[in-house]
Each structure stands twice: as C-alpha cells, then as structure tokens.
Amino acid sequence: MPHGAEEIADQVIAGTGEMVESETFGDLSPSASPLSIALRTFSANKLAVASLAMLVIVVAFCYLGPVFYHTNQIATNLLRENQGPSAAHPLGTSPTGKDELGRLMLGGQSTIELGLAVGVIATGFGLVWGTVSGFIGGAVDSIMMRVVDALLSIPFLFFVILLASIVRPTLILVILVISGVSWLSTARLVRGETLSLRTRDYVSAARGFGASNTRLIARHIGPNVLGVLVVNATLKVADAILTFAALGYLGLSVPPPATNWGEILAGGVNNFFDGYWWQLWPAAILIVVTVLAVNVLGDALRDVVEARLNQR
Amino acid sequence: MTGRGLDLTPDLHQHPNVLEVKQLSTHIRQKRFSIQAVDGVSFTVAQGETLGIVGESGCGKTITALSIMGLLPPGGEVVGGSISLDGVELVGMDRAELRSRRGSTVGMVFQDPLTSLNPSKTIGWQIGEPLRIHRRANKKEQRERALELLSLVGIPAPAERIDDFPHQLSGGMRQRVMIAIALAMEPKLLIADEPTTALDVTIQAQILDLLDGLKEQLGMGLMLVTHDLGVIAGHADRVVVMYAGQVVEEGAVGELFASMKHPYTQSLLSSIPRVGQDRARTLSSIPGLPPDLASPPLGCRFAPRCSRAQENCASAEPALGQVSATHQYACHHPVNGPLEPATAAVAVHERGPNGNGADRRVLVSARDLTKEFSLHSGLLQRRVGTVHAVAGVSFDIYAGETFGVVGESGCGKTTLGRILVGLESQTSGSLLFDGTDIATQSRRELCRLRRNFQLMFQDPYASLDPRMRIGTSLQEPLVVQRQGDRKARSARVMGLLREVGLRPEAVERYPHEFSGGQRQRVGFARSLVLNPRLIVADEPVSALDVSIRSQIINMMRRLQAVHDLTYVVISHDMAVISYLADRVGVMYLGRMVEVASSTELFKRPAHPYTQGLLKSVPVPDPAIARTAGRKPVVLGELPSPINPPSGCHFRTRCPFVIDLCSKEIPQAVEVAPGHSVSCHRSQEVYSGDLVVGSTSVRD
Incomplete structure (x- = not known):
C-alpha cells in the first residue's frame, strides 16, 4: 500500500511549534477483533470443523439418544444374552442381555462427564500450582515441584488397584483419582511457561511502573499462559477418556448398573471368538473417534491461539 | 572520478566477473498473496572486488543473497533473470548440481553466528563438513585443513580451540569460525550477510579487517550485504543501493558517496x-x-x-x-x-546543563554502586563464582541533562540501567534519587517513587504485552498508580499518542500490528505516561533501521525539551551517544573508566579504551574511512567478567600497558574539570602523547 506523501504530511504539534511526522498504518484493514480472527482461523481448518461436528453428534447420541430410544439398562435378562442385531435390538444385546445401543449411550454419558470434569479440575489445579511455583521461585518453587515429582513417581495402576480393593468406586471418585494424576503434567507445563514469562520485558515494564505481584500474575502472566493451557486442557480430556476406558476394561471402574465404554469393550473382548462383533466394535469405534476428534480439536485450538499473535 | 577525487576503484575491470546477476526477480509465495521481494536486479562482482549491497530492512538485500545461494525460504522462487556464477548459469540448474556448487564455488556467512553453528558439534567437525561433502576428505585431511583455516581466520592457538563447541567461543570467535566454514572449499565468491551487525564495534572492525585481508589473499569476490553505510564506506569497492526490491543506484564507492x-x-x-x-x-x-x-x-x-x-x-x-x-x-x-x-x-532547543556547576542540580547520585550475580552449578546448586556486573561505579546525573553510558556488550551497562529504575537492587553502594535512597524505601514508598523513573526498552515489541491493546497497555501505569478516572486516563493516552506522532486509532490495535519504529514510539509513550523525571533508555534505537532511527532520536530530543526530562541513554553506538548525550560515561567490564562532557570526551578522550572505541566506529565517508587507520585498533575480546584481569581490567587489550597496570586498580582522576578517568597513563593519553592505533599494535 503506498504511503501517499500527503498522508505523511508533516503535522505541527500544538505547543511545541515543531514539525512531527505522523505515521500511517499502512495496509491494515480495520482492526479485526480477536474473536473474528479466531473464528476465521478455525473455520479454515476443515478437519477441525469435522471433528467438532463429530463431537456434537457423539454428545447428542449419548444424551438425546435415550430420550427417543428407551431401553432397560437395569434388569439383567439372561434369556436375551448375546443376541445379534435385530429389529428390537439394532446393535444386539450384551452378555447380560441388555440392549447394546442403549448401553453405549449410557456408557458415553459417564465417559463425557468424566472427560470434561477431569479437564477442568486438572487444568485449574495445575494452573494455580504451576503459576505460583514458577512466579515465586526459590525455595517455594523447589518444594512445590518436588511434591509434583513425588506424586508422579507413584505407579498409577498399582494405586488404582489398591484403591479399588479398599473402597467401592463411584464416578466422582474415579474423576478425582484421574485428575489427581492428570494435573501434575499441567503444573509442570505452566511452571515452565511462567518461568519464561516472568523475565519478559513486558513483565519488567509492568514491575517498573509499580504493578503488584497479584497484578503481574492476573494481567500479564496468566493470560499469556492461557494460550498453551487451552490446548493442554483439550488433550487432558482425551487422555482422561482413554484412561477411563482402560480402567473400565480392567474392571476397576464404576460398578453396575452404571457402565462405560471401556467396560463394554471388555465384555466384547471376552466374547470376541464367539463372533459377537456387536459387543466389541461399536464401543471401540466410539472411543477412537471421540479421542481423535478431541485431539484434532486441541491442535486446531493451538493454531487459533497462535494466529491471534502471528497475524503478519 | 568526480567528487573528492578519491580513486577507490583500482583497475577492477582487468579482473573477470565471478558473479553476474541479470534482471533477477524473486517472489515469495504466501497464503493469500505473493511478495515480489526482488524485482529486476542486476549487478556483477569481479574477482578480488568487494561489492556492498545496502538498504533498509525489507528491501530485498538478503533475498538477493539467498537467491544466489539457492537457499530461499519456503515459497521463495526465482521467477526470472539469470545468475551466472563463475560462468555457469544457476537459474534452472538441477538441485544436485546446485548443491555441489553451494559451499564450494560460493560460500556464505550469516548474521547471527550463534544460531548458524550447530551447538552439538565441535568447530573442527563443522569446518571439516564442507570438505567431507564436496571432496570426500578423510578425517586427517579434514583436521589439517580445519587447523589451517582456524589460523587463517585469526583464531589464537587453533590446536587448542579445534575441539571446542560453539558455546565455548565468544561472538566474534564464532563469526570467525563461520567464515572458516565458508572458506573451507576456497570459494570464488563469498557472500557475507550482515556479518558484523550482531557484534560490538571493536570486534566488528576486526572481522571486517579479516574479510578484507582474506579477500585479497584468496583473490575471491566478496558480496557484503549490510544496512550500515559506515561499513560500506570503509570496506566496499562498489556499492549497490537497493530500495523496495530494486536497484536504485550503483557506483564506485568514492563516486557514490561524493556525488550520489x-x-x-x-x-x-x-x-x-x-x-x-x-x-x-x-x-x-x-x-x-x-x-x-x-x-x-x-x-x-x-x-x-x-x-x-x-x-x-x-x-x-x-x-x-x-x-x-x-x-x-x-x-x-x-x-x-x-x-x-x-x-x-x-x-532544536539547545538545552541541558549549559550553566556552570553551581546551578546544576544533582538528580541521581551513585556512589560505589556494585551488582553481583552468583553463579550456581551442580545438583546442590553450590556457588561456583560471581559475576561482577557492576563493580564500584560512581557518578552524578544532573537534572535536565542526557547522560550517555557507552561500552561493549557485557560491560554492565544494561544492569546499571536496571538498577537506576529500581528493577534490580544493588549489592552494595548507594543510589540517591533526588536525595532519597531507593534501597531503604518501603514497598509502598517504592511503588510511589517509581513514577519518577521509567525504563524505555531496547525491544519495544517484547516490552508490550502481546495480548493487550495499545490503549490498555498505555493506561496500565495510570491504573496501577491510581491516577485519574477512566476519562482522564483515556485523554492522557490520546495526548501522548499525538505527541509521539501516532494516530488515535492506535489504541485499538495490538503490538504486532505495528512496524518497528511505531512500536518504539508506543514504548516511548508508555515510559512517558506517568510524567517521570528520569527516563533510562536502553539501546533505544539499535533495533531500528537508520531512517527510522533518526525519527526516534529527534522525537526523544523534542520531548525532552517539552517535558523537562532527564535521560540516561545506554548504547553501544558511539554516534548515537555523541548526538544525544550531554555527558558520557564509558564502561568497561563493570567499571566506569571515563566520565566527561560529550564534547570533551569525543574530542579528547583520556582513556585508551575510549580512544579505541571511537576509532572503531565505521565512518560513513570513504575519504575518512580509507585514509585514517583502517586497521582495527582494539584487539582481542572482552575478558570473562567471572575472572576479570587483575588491576586495570583493560590492560589485556591496552597497547600502552605497563607493569603497574596489573598490580593496581587505577583510581579516577580529574584530567580537566568534569573529566575523570581511571587509567594509570591518563595524563599521557589526554595530552596526546599516546594515541591508540598510531603506535605499533600489540597482538
């Protein structure tokens, strides 16, 4: 865009009587809002849009499905066990004679709830822990990070098996256990980010005009950590879903009549050699599709977050 | 020859051209559009000739160089014209053949010697690499050649350095290694893209002198890409001036400077x-x-x-x-x-401390200011050493003046600046701001005091929160200091933007939407928001192009007069300091070795280091740059601040060193009123009996 000579025309600043050149903003279109830039970047990524659509379908399947498709997921009916797909049961029945399709919906609900809960809890706790540790530094930082190291050194499966033998697992308990492990890596990530952010010039500048620590964290470090954090949180959700499935598969999860995809999968694997594919594949596909979609979404969010800063 | 009758083009035309570029056009494809980075550029480089290419950043200098090398960034493509290297056409050549020429017929030296060397390989390995690729040389040959090259580029004790890793070398040494790599195959053409921009003036002079010597010794053509007309004036035979991807002027250096x-x-x-x-x-x-x-x-x-x-x-x-x-x-x-x-x-209004000592008010007074950083290492974080970043510095800054602090990188000037604005606290010594000792203030008092002194950062982009609109960033100091209501703050910001020459729309924008010069204006506006009395400007213009640089300097001087500001300007650039500062302090390895008024210091420096620095500055006038001592006058490199030399820190690089220098730290003496120097031989240097560069130079 040419800078017309008249645009750069010297301009007299009142009071000083001196000439000052006023600059132009070149080819900038009217300042695009961060939201519109974000939306534009996101919608340019076709895979991400498809993933989002897929997730919407999965959520609708789990929560709206039961409204239209009524099944009995409480009573065991051994007369109908292991039936193949039919008009009454489009995806056959389970080893306990429950309707598979309805069971997938029910199992999906707990999976989605767990994924979101772990994402929020682990991210929130990790954010606070990591920012405080990184910002304060010194001995406090050392102690807080050694706590993280110590917790990371506990073998997760062993811990869960032990726990399951002591108490009867509930969904809330499983959420807390998975979050208890999940926040550790977030805390490390956030601390690293905070360490590098606190030495940035703009943080120095804010300190230089008298900003308090609270303000530095809340206005300058927090928002800038948030970028990586949003992405990390999505990946946490995917991780939690996988962990939950693994636990369910091992029988370390919520007791019946509640269920989850991992548990359905385990039942299907037991009967795999009898040819009961409907007990295996639908659950497996749902797990893979959901985790994949969440991961792709996380990647796309990273692009969106960075696009805001790298517009030129 | 026109102009000053200086003949600086010695029979170039007897030599064949190594490089002939004709109507070269290079485009860089981006997502939505294509940048026409180079548009119809033609020039030649003859054997034994230095061609300087000069222009502002974004004018296509580097893309031209990369087109020749065939190292264009992703999306880059030569769309027209011809590049003939040593009689062979490069445009359209297949990749394997191009690769065989790259690094053998043509070598390149990049700007940043830190990122262009592989940190995980020894320098010997890296110098041997071109030989391995092009000549399939064995290990012994590689090592021999590497040793030869290391001594060629002036690295002392090559046999000891050859197994060093890049991080063990200083910036200047790394650049020498880069040159050695580029020269490994004895190329016909050497392309140096801003080879000295990241280096200090004293090292810059050494490297440029090295390039000059090598060019003559090896009879190659040298293409020197730079933004610095001073470097061009001193070292190029012919100059190509580029603007917006085109050649706007080309000529022999003397002719071009004298009658452009x-x-x-x-x-x-x-x-x-x-x-x-x-x-x-x-x-x-x-x-x-x-x-x-x-x-x-x-x-x-x-x-x-x-x-x-x-x-x-x-x-x-x-x-x-x-x-x-x-x-x-x-x-x-x-x-x-x-x-x-x-x-x-x-x-401009001539101002500052024109009166004599009596009516000058001291605003900042530093006595024996010291700042030490401990180095920790190992599992237990044991203290393994101390860096004396600032080692016993005393000076006064008078209200309304501009105090310049100059020195090579690593001399402690930035740390000093951060202490002055309270971002670091001194290890010992006292610092009074308008009579108040900053170190003893309570947290709340310090917060209030901070209104009075502000730091202007070197990199304005890094000093602005990328997620805040400019308006928010500029208002933040007022919010923190609880000054004014929303309306008053907004009005203050608008007024400031006008003063620094930006439009009011700027408040709505994010830092990345501005150019370098505009960002520095924003940075300056932010340091002005609280109406401070002292502004410490750390390298305010060194990240900017020359044309933008002068805009910022003019603005700083204008606003100093308007707002009655006191400046501390920290820079490695002697010319900027000489123009901006009323008084200047020269720092070397944490000590202030000379303090004097700007006019006095630049006319009659009394410390050998100051003299050497002054003589190392490239002068943008071929007549001066070529006649007066073209040889580098300050040799060697800045010693490590962890183990500084005993006595006078400068003695290891000083041409006038005597026994006393290693035994006793020289105390500051006044050679003239207001002109103090810490040198055992300051009287002789001041009187002109000793002149750096005119005596035989030590190695």
Missing part, C-alpha cells in the same frame, strides 16, 4: 548520526515506511517518501541512467551529492 544522484541514497546517508555531529540540529530522516511488496506501487517506489517527488514519479518508473561507466541511478529528479548539513535540519 538518488534521493534515497542521499537521505539514507544524511540520517546517520555521526560522532561529533552538530547537536543543535535535528537529524534528517525519511518519513514513512518502505512499500508493501505484495502490491508494489506504480512508478518510482521511493516517490511516496521522497521530498523531490513530482507528478511523473507516481506514474512512470524511472530507468537506470548512466552518469559514468561506473555510476548509474534510477530517478526522474536526481540530486547532486550529499545533503548540506545547513539545509538538512531544523534547530
């Missing part, structure tokens, strides 16, 4: 501050920015920024016209020679 025809060349030269420049006048500057090369303007591309532009400039593109066999330019309304200083400038 293109207004761009003229403005570029006149916007450089020089040591000893008349401080009563503002620097001339080029308004605006180079055009966007995604859609280059019709006609002359410089027209929108040109004071001589007329109607035909905007419609017809000027062709290259000949002045003489060695000089051509592309302009409809050419100038004739450099701008006379008298027409270049508007007077």
